Each structure stands twice: as C-alpha cells, then as structure tokens.
Amino acid sequence: MTEHRNRLSLRCLHTALMGAGPESLWGIIESPLLTRGSTRPQVSDPIPLVSSTAPSLLTRPQVSDPIPSVSSTAGALLRVEHLSVGFGEHFAIRDLTVEIGRGEILGFVGESGSGKTILSLTTLRLAPPTARISGRIFWRGEDTSGWSEARFRPLRGRAIGLVFQGAQAALHPLQRIGDQIARVLMLHGKHPRRDAAEEARRLLRLVQIDDPERRFFQYPRELSGGLCQRAMIALAIAARPALLIADEPTSALDVTIQRGILALLSELRSSMGMSILLISHDLGVVAEICDRVAVMYRGKLVEEAPARQLFTNPKHPYTRLLLESAPHLPGPAKTPEPVRETVVDPIPSTGCIFAARCVHRMSACAQEPPFQDRDRHRVACWLSEADVDKE
C-alpha cells in the first residue's frame, strides 16, 4: 500500500484506488493505465466498486475534428464512426467505423496491442486523459459526442455493461461476491436494499454458478478463475444492459471453462436479448458464438464480415494468417499463408498497415487501400479490389 501511484505501476498488475472513509474504494484498474502519460487516474464506473459518494474522476474525452454525420445509424445499437485514438505520435485506433446491431454478437479480434481495450474504454469515455480522440459514437442512432457527462453516465454500467480483462483482479477483494452484486443493483436503483440480495442470488444462478447460496458469502480469492469470470459477468449484467462488452473474458481460462463461459454469453443473448461485443485475441473464441467478426491489425480494421463468411472465405492476408494459426476452425483446409520475415515492422506513415509483413505487396499498396464492401463483407486490401475487377 502506498500513496505513490508511480511505484505501484512499476510493481503491480492492478491497483485499487482508495479515497478517505469506509465507502471509499473508487475502483481497480490496470496499473500501467495509472501512469502511462496520465495525470489523473481513470476509475471504472461500470465495475460496481465505485462508491456512489466518491467524487467523479472521469473526464470526457476530447472529440476533436468533428466529421459530418453520415448515413443512417438508426438500425444499430452502438455505432463507432471514424474513430481515431492517438497517444503522442502513436495511434492506438485509426479511423475505425464499426457497428453492432440489437441482439447481435460482434467479435472484435486482433493481436495484442491492436487497440481492442482502448476501443472498449473509449466507447465508455474511460480512455486515458492523454488520449487524443476524434470521431463519433452513436447510441441507438443518437450522436453522443455533444452529451454532457451527466447525460452520458447512465450508459456506463446501466445501458452498457463491461467485463474487464482479468476478472479476478477486477472484483473487489474485500467484499463478498453476493454483497458486490447487491451493491450494484442498489447503485443502479434497480432494487431496494431488501430485494437486492435475493436478486443477487438469482443472478448467481443465472450465470450458472454452482451452489449459489454458499458462493454468495465467499470472497473472490475463494473462487476459481472460471467462477470469478461468471461472477464478473453477473455484475456486468446486473443492470440488464442492452449491450455487454466482454474484453478477453476467457483468456486466462482453460479450454473447457472457456467453452462454458462462451455458452453462457450466448445463452444470455438469447434469454435477455442483449447485444455482445466479444473482444479477443483468439479467432477460435469468436468462432464459437459470434454472428459477425471484425479483424483489427495495429489499430486498423482490415476485414469485417458475417462469421461464416469470414471463416470460409477470408480475404485479407492478415485474417488468413490468423486463421492458419487456428487449424481447428471451420472453413476450407488452410494453406499456409506466407509472410515476410521482418526484423523491424514499422507502422507505415502511408499505405497499407500490413505492407511490411505482406508477401502480396505491390506498388498500389503504397496507397492506403479503401474498403471493398460486398454483401456485408468489408475488406481493406488492394488484392480484393483486383478480385472484384475480375468478376
């Protein structure tokens, strides 16, 4: 324990932020986020650790360089439009446009550092304050960029639930599981105190935690990784959000437990009609339950398609590379996707983001490839344009 957050960020994976007083745990966040250029820590409101009396440390991201509103966004629950998020010279997300429909499960895939977590944080206005943000976020067709913090706040946790990466660390270590869920229910005004405990038990049953009566009184350290993940999901869905963002919900779990969590998410979609943004570095995970898949490479969306189409007919060389490393996935037999061996793989200032690793690189690739869109299958690659021309 220390008052110096810099020391924590060097030694700890996660940091609990305390204020003064008994109700003062403000939140638990990844330690590097405390100091990576930020002057003020960001606190996770959707994780129901935030005391209702704690001062808000949330800052609204600066939405600069507004772009004109584009076509209809009415059908989508959430739409991110031309979103770019930069840190200094570096872009974590570049010009991302993607949307998720009602009741849909969208898989968001990419290797580590491709901007997946930053997308989930930015969507909820929880990005680090040093982030330079441009673009727009629409909720149920409404542009939220002009919304005040007071108007935006109910989206966090209530309309959009967030399952953070690393469930065990995100749960409050000193509170019983049942109490944590009951507190969220009261915090969101969904249940009076006397009903909250009963509803918490119902949620524990809903997320298929065995022996919920006993688990209700247990602390996170007494639960396995899989049970913690289920408890975390119970917390995130307590307010019956329309959208659940699950950031790597299965990454620390072994395969059978992973399967159970994915089946649970799929069931929740069916029973509650919830949309789910499933973030993962593993195409195998999103293949299990997603309707549509978006593939990111170093902050750039390179391909997006209905899941079946993406697995049977991947078009982008990077998607093919990902698929090749998951041979058990559906689709035709995978032929090895050649890749350029590069010692240094710099992000090009112009042209295709994947060019340094791509064996198909040609002169056109010095220009950034536009999205080709066919039957809801979008791909940003000049090869794909050549295919279209041939047809």
Ligand SMILES: Nc1ncnc2c1ncn2[C@@H]1O[C@H](COP(=O)(O)OP(=O)(O)O)[C@@H](O)[C@H]1O
């Ligand atoms: N606070 C920050 N300051 C500077 N760069 C950051 C910060 N947070 C994230 N990044 C950078 O943004 C990029 C995307 O990070 P992240 O979204 O966490 O990746 P992913 O979740 O896909 O593994 C990475 O290059 C990371 O280093």
Ligand code: SF4
């Ligand atoms: S645009 Fe060119 S460099 Fe980029 S993935 Fe396609 S062929 Fe490869």
Ligand SMILES: [Mg+2]
């Ligand atoms: Mg991440």
